[in-house]
Amino acid sequence: MSAEQRHFDGGLEQMGQARGWLEERLRAERVAAAEIDAVLLAFTEAYTNVLRHAYHGQLPAPLDIELCVSSGEVLIVLRDEGETFQPEDATAPDPEELAEGGYGLFLIEALMDEVSYSPAGAVGTVLRLKKQRAPLCA
Amino acid sequence: MQIVTRELGRGGLLVAFEGETALDASTTDALRAALAELGDQFDRIVVDFGNVSFLDSSALGAFVALLRRLTQRGGSLRIAALRPSVKMIFEVTRLDRVFASAATVDEALAAFAA
Numbered sequence: 001m002s003a004e005q006r007h008f009d010g011g012l013e014q015m016g017q018a019r020g021w022l023e024e025r026l027r028a029e030r031v032a033a034a035e036i037d038a039v040l041l042a043f044t045e046a047y048t049n050v051l052r053h054a055y056h057g058q059l060p061a062p063l064d065i066e067l068c069v070s071s072g073e074v075l076i077v078l079r080d081e082g083e084t085f086q087p088e089d090a091t092a093p094d095p096e097e098l099a100e101g102g103y104g105l106f107l108i109e110a111l112m113d114e115v116s117y118s119p120a121g122a123v124g125t126v127l128r129l130k131k132q133r134a135p136l137c138a
Numbered sequence: 139m140q141i142v143t144r145e146l147g148r149g150g151l152l153v154a155f156e157g158e159t160a161l162d163a164s165t166t167d168a169l170r171a172a173l174a175e176l177g178d179q180f181d182r183i184v185v186d187f188g189n190v191s192f193l194d195s196s197a198l199g200a201f202v203a204l205l206r207r208l209t210q211r212g213g214s215l216r217i218a219a220l221r222p223s224v225k226m227i228f229e230v231t232r233l234d235r236v237f238a239s240a241a242t243v244d245e246a247l248a249a250f251a252a
Contacts, residue, residue, distance in 0.1 A: 012164035037223040095232040103195035
């Protein structure tokens, strides 16, 4: 099991750096490519939600990210200090309606195996994203 | 994010991205504005995703807006050369049912010419 932490507070401009760090760590841990793709997308949707809904676009937007990788799973914990965020509706829009938004929460739920939001003390939210890794051998 | 275009004639346009490109919420405003302008000028657009390494839901929304804009006018949009990481978001959201796609840009252009 490996565990690593990073702190970011620069908003959307730093999101790519955070995703780059995560991708590098997941590749180093030999996580399967399809699992990395899913984790990076769910992580980006979650990070965007924090900036939009917890910090309402205001900076600085402190976010602590913890990554734990074991042979069986990838766990990412995001801790923000913004407005407590507890999403409810994660339903996917009907593709025929050509909705231009509303996919973020659904994607997080669909791509990860476990998703949980909890208050982080007086302010902020702790979001835990867990992805099971497929066994290397049948 | 740098968009490059090539006119195809008869109201057609090929849209591509210069260099390795990640499209997320940090680029969505610029992407949306650029696609809206192109969508007003051309009726048939092929988007080459070959250089797109990452696409999130906010950027996806910009392409949905382009599809809406074109189809409302009787035009068409075809997406091509999607990497697995990008194809995934179309599949999970089931938007692969409404976007015409091709494995390669040549295949998409051939479909337009037909």
